[in-house]
Amino acid sequence: MPKRLNFFERYLSAWVVVCMVVGVALGRMFPDAVAALSRLEFAKGSQVNVPIGILIWLMIYPMMLKVDFSAIAGVARKPKGLLITLFVNWLVKPFSMALFGWLFVGRLFHGWIDPETARSYIAGLIILAAAPCTAMVFVWSYLTDGDPAYTLVQVAVNDLIMLFAFAPIVMFLCGVANVIVPAKVLITSVAVFIVIPLTAGWLSRTFLIRRRGREWFESIFLPKLHPVTVTALLLTLVLIFAFQAENILARWFAVLLLAVPILVQVYFNSTLTYGLMWLFRVRHNVAAPGALIGASNFFELAVAVAITLFGPASSAALACVTGILVEVPVMLSVCRICVATRPWYERRLEAASGAT
Numbered sequence: 001m002p003k004r005l006n007f008f009e010r011y012l013s014a015w016v017v018v019c020m021v022v023g024v025a026l027g028r029m030f031p032d033a034v035a036a037l038s039r040l041e042f043a044k045g046s047q048v049n050v051p052i053g054i055l056i057w058l059m060i061y062p063m064m065l066k067v068d069f070s071a072i073a074g075v076a077r078k079p080k081g082l083l084i085t086l087f088v089n090w091l092v093k094p095f096s097m098a099l100f101g102w103l104f105v106g107r108l109f110h111g112w113i114d115p116e117t118a119r120s121y122i123a124g125l126i127i128l129a130a131a132p133c134t135a136m137v138f139v140w141s142y143l144t145d146g147d148p149a150y151t152l153v154q155v156a157v158n159d160l161i162m163l164f165a166f167a168p169i170v171m172f173l174c175g176v177a178n179v180i181v182p183a184k185v186l187i188t189s190v191a192v193f194i195v196i197p198l199t200a201g202w203l204s205r206t207f208l209i210r211r212r213g214r215e216w217f218e219s220i221f222l223p224k225l226h227p228v229t230v231t232a233l234l235l236t237l238v239l240i241f242a243f244q245a246e247n248i249l250a251r252w253f254a255v256l257l258l259a260v261p262i263l264v265q266v267y268f269n270s271t272l273t274y275g276l277m278w279l280f281r282v283r284h285n286v287a288a289p290g291a292l293i294g295a296s297n298f299f300e301l302a303v304a305v306a307i308t309l310f311g312p313a314s315s316a317a318l319a320c321v322t323g324i325l326v327e328v329p330v331m332l333s334v335c336r337i338c339v340a341t342r343p344w345y346e347r348r349l350e351a352a353s354g355a356t
Contacts, residue, residue: 015234016234016237016328016329016332017329019234019235019237019238019241020237020241020325022238022241023237023238023239023240023241023242023245024241024242024245024248024249025245026238026242026245027241027242027243027244027245027246028245028246028249031245031246034242034243034245037049037051037239037242037243038243042192049239049243051239052236052239052240053192055232055235055236055239056192056232056236057192057196057197057200058228058229058231058232059136059138059139059228059229059232059233059236060138060139060197060229061197061200061201061225061228062222062225062226062228062229064138064152064197064198064200064201064202064205065201065204065205065222065225066148066222075149075150075153078282078286080280080281080282081150081154081277081282081283081286081287081290082150082153082154082157084273084276084277084280084282084290084294085154085158085273085290085293085294086157086158086161087276088269088272088273088276088294089132089158089161089293089294090132090161090165090169092269092272092294093129093130093132093265093269093294093295094126094129094130094169094173095173096129096265096268096269097125097126097128097129097130097261097265098122098125098126098129098173100125100261100264100265100268101121101122101125101126101261102122103261104257104260104261104264105118105121105122105125105257105258105261106118106119106122109257109260112253112257113254113257117315120310120314120315120316120319121254121258121315121316121318121319122174122319123174123306123310123316123319124302124306124310124314124315124316124317124318124319124320125258125261125262125319125323126169126170126173126174127170127302127305127306127309127316127319127320128262128297128299128302128306128319128320128323129265129297130166130169130170130173130302131162131166131297131298131299131301131302131305132155132158132159132162132293132296132297132298133155133292133293133296133297133298133299134155134158134159134298134301136233136296136299136328136331137151137154137155137289137292137293137296138151138155139229139233140289140292140293140296140331140334140335141288141289141292142229143332143335143339144285144288144289144292144335144338144339145285145288145339146285146286146288146289147283147285147286147289150285150286150289151289151293152198154289154290154293155293156198158293162298170305205217208221237324237328240303240321240324241324241325244317244318244321247317247318247321248318248321248325251318254315254318254322255318255322255325258318258319258322259322259325259326262322262323262326262327262330263326263330265295266295266296266326266327266330266331266334267295267330267334269294269295270291270292270294270295270334270337271291272294273287273290273291273293273294273295274287274288274290274291274338277290277291278345278348278349281349283349284338284342284345284346284349287338287345288335288338288339288342291334291338292331292334292335292338295331295334296327296331297323297327299320299323299324299327302320302323303317303320303321303324306319306320
């Protein structure tokens with residue numbers, strides 16, 4: 001049976017909007033304190049913020065605990081979902097965002113945006129789309145009752161490819177040879193957002209199951225950690241919007257314009273991925289997280305890279321921050337669509353299988 005969302009999860013979109021408003025308000029009321037927090041980095045020049053890194057770690061650690069690593073081997077026997085995810089993430093998403101950015105920002109909105117600023121906005125959108133989502137995918141997978149082991153493999157393989165493909169794709173699509181993605185930003189982000197919580201989850205799971213048994217672990221321990229995930233998500237949003245409060249308020253009309261190509265990109269890529277998963281008869285608990293991976297972005301990394309390359313008040317950084325503003329509520333809507341269409345998806349899948 002699909003997982004039923006509790007009251008708090010059902011209205012998560014509302015809580016997200018509240019956190020955005022609170023974050024911007026804090027940034028305006030306590031600028032010095034917020035600035036001090038924003039300067040805390042894991043390593044000098046890494047642009048990976050310590051408070052946000054810790055909150056994201058708390059967000060995904062409980063989900064890493066659910067991963068049964070013995071089930072990961074099964075992915076190799078059913079690779080279609082993984083291959084579709086990789087196809088959309090690396091051969092469709094960055095290029096579709098470049099197209100939508102050029103169409104909307106460079107052409108349709110040219111009356112409101114000067115050409116130089118438009119190029120910077122498009123560069124930010126490309127950086128945003130070239131980094132596949134990492135941490136948040138585990139939240140989306142949980143909300144759609146996804147297969148945690150398969151989701152882990154999808155994310156891990158994307159991260160390995162990102163180490164080699166992210167910078168060349170950004171350079172190619174931006175058309176600027178001197179766009180260099182700092183290795184420290186990329187490596188630190190992957191370590192903080194994937195390696196640390198994954199290792200901690202594996203060690204904790206192994207120790208606790210051996211010590212207390214699987215039944216206690218799954219029925220008592222894991223449920224107690226669930227509120228940690230949602231709370232960490234909301235606090236992450238508060239901090240991100242506090243850090244970017246001035247940028248958002250000063251250029252709110254640009255935020256509205258930039259939201260359009262991001263919205264189109266999210267729904268286009270999630271629909272494409274979900275449709276391909278159905279066409280190739282991939283089960284729903286792989287298809288739904290795959291659709292969300294195909295549509296969402298590693299916005300923590302994108303913001304860090306944009307700030308490093310263009311500066312914290314740049315148009316490129318604003319485009320990446322707009323991605324956060326748009327993505328979380330929109331991805332929640334995609335989660336709801338995936339959950340609502342699960343009966344239809346599985347009926348069509350059974351009908352297709354029965355016809356062969």
